[in-house]
Amino acid sequence: MNSPFPKSSSTPGEGHVVVRLRPEGVSGLEACSYQYPLKLISPIRASETKSVLVFLLSYGGGLVGGDKVNLRIDVQTGARLHLVTQGHTKVFKSATPDIVTRQTMHVDLAPNAGFCLLPDPVQPYEGSVCEQTQIFKLARNASLCLLDWVTRGRTALGENWSFVRWVGRNEVWTVADDLPAGERLLVRDAVILDRTQCHRQLPTLPDSMHGVGVIGTLVLRGPLMKSVGEFFLAEFAALPRLGARDWRSDDANQAADTPLPPREEWRADRLRMEKESALLWSAANVRGCVVVKFGAPAVEAGRDWIGSMLVHEGSIAQHFGDHALMCVKPT
Amino acid sequence: MGANSPEAIRLDDNDKDNDEEIEAQIADLERRVAEAKSKRRQPTPTSQSASTHPTLFHPPTAPTPASHFLLLLSDSALPLGSFAFSSGLESYLAHQKPPPFPPPPSLPPLPAFATFLPLSLSSHASTTLPFVLAAHRTHHHHHPNTRHPAARLAALDDAQDATLVCTVGRRASIAQGRALLGIWERSFAAEAGMRSGTGAGAGAGQAALREFAGLLRGASSSSSSSSRPGGGRGGDDDDDDDDGGGGDPPAVAAHLAPLFGAVCALVGLGLEQTAYVFLLGHVKALVSAAVRAGVFGPYQAQKTLASGGVRELIAAVIAREWETPVEEAGQNVPVMDLWVGRHEVLYSRIFNS
Numbered sequence: 001m002n003s004p005f006p007k008s009s010s011t012p013g014e015g016h017v018v019v020r021l022r023p024e025g026v027s028g029l030e031a032c033s034y035q036y037p038l039k040l041i042s043p044i045r046a047s048e049t050k051s052v053l054v055f056l057l058s059y060g061g062g063l064v065g066g067d068k069v070n071l072r073i074d075v076q077t078g079a080r081l082h083l084v085t086q087g088h089t090k091v092f093k094s095a096t097p098d099i100v101t102r103q104t105m106h107v108d109l110a111p112n113a114g115f116c117l118l119p120d121p122v123q124p125y126e127g128s129v130c131e132q133t134q135i136f137k138l139a140r141n142a143s144l145c146l147l148d149w150v151t152r153g154r155t156a157l158g159e160n161w162s163f164v165r166w167v168g169r170n171e172v173w174t175v176a177d178d179l180p181a182g183e184r185l186l187v188r189d190a191v192i193l194d195r196t197q198c199h200r201q202l203p204t205l206p207d208s209m210h211g212v213g214v215i216g217t218l219v220l221r222g223p224l225m226k227s228v229g230e231f232f233l234a235e236f237a238a239l240p241r242l243g244a245r246d247w248r249s250d251d252a253n254q255a256a257d258t259p260l261p262p263r264e265e266w267r268a269d270r271l272r273m274e275k276e277s278a279l280l281w282s283a284a285n286v287r288g289c290v291v292v293k294f295g296a297p298a299v300e301a302g303r304d305w306i307g308s309m310l311v312h313e314g315s316i317a318q319h320f321g322d323h324a325l326m327c328v329k330p331t
Numbered sequence: 332m333g334a335n336s337p338e339a340i341r342l343d344d345n346d347k348d349n350d351e352e353i354e355a356q357i358a359d360l361e362r363r364v365a366e367a368k369s370k371r372r373q374p375t376p377t378s379q380s381a382s383t384h385p386t387l388f389h390p391p392t393a394p395t396p397a398s399h400f401l402l403l404l405s406d407s408a409l410p411l412g413s414f415a416f417s418s419g420l421e422s423y424l425a426h427q428k429p430p431p432f433p434p435p436p437s438l439p440p441l442p443a444f445a446t447f448l449p450l451s452l453s454s455h456a457s458t459t460l461p462f463v464l465a466a467h468r469t470h471h472h473h474h475p476n477t478r479h480p481a482a483r484l485a486a487l488d489d490a491q492d493a494t495l496v497c498t499v500g501r502r503a504s505i506a507q508g509r510a511l512l513g514i515w516e517r518s519f520a521a522e523a524g525m526r527s528g529t530g531a532g533a534g535a536g537q538a539a540l541r542e543f544a545g546l547l548r549g550a551s552s553s554s555s556s557s558s559r560p561g562g563g564r565g566g567d568d569d570d571d572d573d574d575g576g577g578g579d580p581p582a583v584a585a586h587l588a589p590l591f592g593a594v595c596a597l598v599g600l601g602l603e604q605t606a607y608v609f610l611l612g613h614v615k616a617l618v619s620a621a622v623r624a625g626v627f628g629p630y631q632a633q634k635t636l637a638s639g640g641v642r643e644l645i646a647a648v649i650a651r652e653w654e655t656p657v658e659e660a661g662q663n664v665p666v667m668d669l670w671v672g673r674h675e676v677l678y679s680r681i682f683n684s
């Protein structure tokens with residue numbers, strides 16, 4: 001009876017996860033239900049972890065055109081949950097463009113709750129039509145780490161942003177009794193990629209991506225993310241100025257003699273990697289959330305970069321455990 | 332035509348000269364036709380007596396108050412400070428120098444600006460135009476269900492503030508929005524109020540903007556003194572409440588798009604006109620930035636502005652966003668966020684964005 005596969009709920013595509021803080025101070029999985037094509041697995045015993053790990057999977061490893069997945073997550077006061085995937089979330093072709101594949105996630109975070117969503121990127125195939133909506137409602141002092149990234153498709157098959165439409169929308173709300181409406185939208189990050197060009201002068205979708213093969217957004221908020229958020233802002237501020245002359249090349253020999261402090265050495269390596277892989281990124285503090293945007297020609301370069309940043313900073317692993325980073329670990 | 336030279340280059344030149352000549356001829360003919368027509372229309376004192384046919388006598392049509400304001404709002408001299416912002420053009424050009432992303436092979440080797448302009452316009456429309464349209468609709472149709480136009484405007488402004496997730500873009504939008512609100516309060520409100528003061532709706536709209544300005548002042552004075560986005564240039568000069576929600580963002584930020592929609596509605600501009608002026612303003616700012624960045628000269632700039640291509644493009648993106656609810660506004664050129672956001676890391680800058 002102790003199956004690792006939780007019971008299925010009744011409505012197609014619906015899933016529900018509830019995580020609660022147990023009296024002994026660890027987070028426990030209170031409820032976990034799902035229905036085809038959604039599949040949720042929580043492989044690690046909650047009593048052993050500071051945060052509950054749930055795998056977000058789908059039968060067949062992807063969403064077939066027209067699939068609807070609707071996941072609700074409740075992380076109760078003081079509890080923590082991290083959600084990961086196993087490989088890219090593939091989105092298969094829709095038979096016709098009006099058949100929309102929908103993936104919806106609605107997450108409620110109670111006071112002092114923590115939620116970390118660091119999945120593999122979504123890989124929409126040629127001809128797919130997909131809208132993903134993720135809504136996060138944070139009570140005071142709740143913490144969120146959210147990564148949403150999407151790739152150009154199957155490069156091996158020559159796909160290059162060949163889908164019909166991709167919409168990725170992430171909303172971060174603050175919920176509190178003292179707000180006029182009880183809640184307030186803090187950040188609505190939406191990416192709309194549509195191959196229909198309304199005018200012939202506009203570049204095609206692949207051209208408008210300017211050679212980028214993966215684009216991603218990381219949103220951080222709350223006390224658990226304070227350190228990692230400040231880290232991204234500081235690293236962004238420390239980026240070498242574009243167009244500045246690099247006088248250091250003369251001092252290369254001298255630099256070899258005096259070893260850099262660890263963080264600067266790591267940064268120098270990372271900057272070299274960013275340059276070689278043509279990765280571009282920016283970070284900003286927007287209404288109390290740190291929003292990081294990045295893009296790179298190669299998906300793995302994007303993964304290596306975000307993984308390197310999060311692993312090096314270290315607080316995500318500290319608050320949620322190493323498993324939280326398994327989808328973004330540098331290869 | 333012009334084939335008296337065998338050289339291809341000369342031939343091209345001659346063709347160009349020829350084209351210009353034809354253009355000049357057309358312009359001249361058109362001018363003469365217009366002159367002739369205006370003569371025909373002009374009533375002669377003998378054929379028409381003002382006393383016997385008072386209604387037939389039309390003095391040269393004076394522009395309506397709305398078209399008067401249309402000219403003002405589309406004037407580059409409108410002190411919005413738009414010239415300070417390049418909407419990512421400067422950063423884009425800097426990023427192109429050693430191309431970080433090799434240009435896609437399918438892309439013809441267009442000059443950088445010709446690539447940037449349509450992308451920028453499309454991206455600007457998809458992120459901000461729904462807010463212009465929504466604000467205009469709110470302030471134009473004073474349905475009973477729009478009971479609190481000020482609250483609706485504040486809500487649109489707040490939603491826009493949540494949607495623009497790039498510091499540099501936010502800075503540009505807020506600086507211009509506040510400038511427009513200042514122009515409205517100090518320069519337009521009195522006149523617009525007199526002209527359109529007939530309907531209760533116009534009065535309500537005016538009151539809404541007044542209330543909105545009050546909210547802004549309240550927000551500026553109550554939030555920390557460093558939250559004035561126009562001034563700073565660091566990445567964290569917006570709202571420093573990165574402490575788990577201890578501090579909320581100010582009630583209103585005064586972004587350009589919703590205020591532009593509201594002001595245009597109040598001075599009587601139509602919805603389509605408003606959208607057109609808003610986007611043309613973006614193109615004008617880009618073209619002017621290109622001139623200042625040395626991309627091309629003033630004649631090429633005017634040629635770009637005058638081109639049917641720009642006109643069609645603006646019309647096409649307006650049609651695309653006509654029905655888009657503000658909740659579905661979003662970025663359709665993700666690399667634009669990278670270019671605009673990375674304006675911060677340019678070594679030398681002539682623009683604020």
